[in-house]
Amino acid sequence: MNRVPVTDAADPRLSDYVALRDTSLRKSLESERGLFIAEGEKVIRRAIEAGHRPRSFLLAERWIPGLADLIDLHPDAPVYVVSEDLPEAVTGFHVHRGALASLHRAEPTPMADLLGLRRLVVAEDIVDHTNVGAILRNAAGLGWDGVLLAPRAADPLYRRSIKVSMGTVFSLPWARVDDWATAIPSLRAAGFTVVALALTPDAVGLDDLVAAGLPDKLAIVVGTEGEGLSRRWIEQADAVVSIPMAHGVDSLNVAAATAVACWALR
Template identity: 60%
Template structure:
């Protein structure tokens, strides 16, 4: 069972994993150096532990000890308990969902390993916004896709904000990060994947028409960076370029919304959900 540890000093070194959670650059450095990530909120903390991630510690206000009692019974990690105002001094914001956990990161598997058992994947190129990355994971998971592949410059899916927006789907939906950005389109083709590039190019086909056709067994939906979209190299390297027709005076959707629409159009029609219920 977890050890309950009252703490009254926000500068206590045992709280180092939780310092300045709103400072994105600092957190990227600290979390990569320590091999950790932060889960925020009761449901997300539960899902992180249910997925098999090991907790290093917890930080919460006293009123959350009872709510998470069953979780704390199953771990030996320390639980640092502080008043909410003091927690805010540590983290830099009000933790209104009650609980935080610091957990160990797992090694990210190679692309080929993640693709081996997949049939529908989302490939994201250079998404810099953690909210969009989290939303892409949530849509892919909810609509029956098997994995997400990230380009080298995509934002970290285990950053606190991305985890929260994904509602924890980053914990159980497999993902990998591309090493050879330039050769990736050719790699997908060599592995038998049909790549569909979401683009506004003049030769792009109506997504509905493409989805109604025979795309083969393995389909990769490629979506690009906020604003610029897919790079010309990845767009030209795809097998088919597709677009979502827009009403007059609107040229496109936000990348997260476009991904959701495309996943719905291209995904399987499962009888049930592929993973835990996403609320």
């Protein structure tokens, strides 16, 4: 085990972990260096077991035994051993799960690899990392096969996305669409019935869609937090569906709406 005691939060060897709260900074650094950060023993384990190679570990002493088997498999990755309070000084947030790891990003999965599946969630420009993580967790937990993301959607490997997904980002197949303009036609050409989740005058109720019978291959498409789905993607879909609501509420948060649709259409 390559143990490296560190006592200074400004130690340059900890640069991968600096200012994790700053989303714009992290996007730049993580893209430039091809890395991502995993938080918590369980998530770190899932990431490494999914094939992501660790660059380093940032651990308080008490977390080392639980990860010792993985650490021993990667002797070139330094284990920065720190006090319980140092990670907060380095990262800018309370590391309540007590363990961090910096990992190399694997080669991205191509969209084509997901087109042979039967049930896909497709997210257009979901910019909130919490929502992306929740959508991945919903899709995995409710038995869907994979998630496709538009180019401008938030990064599933951003720390917050990973955390909210409970590590399902490492077990559920996901990919970026090849091209926003042709994504829906590509899904239809691959045999998917594409259902857009949107509030339009011609939308059918979710219950009605289920009652009509579900196709063998189905993709549900959800849109960004503020404006919803783009007009282009709505018009390219085979059908538009809405969730029946009550008490004057017109819609749900996109992650909650995705969970409802995934359950109904599973």
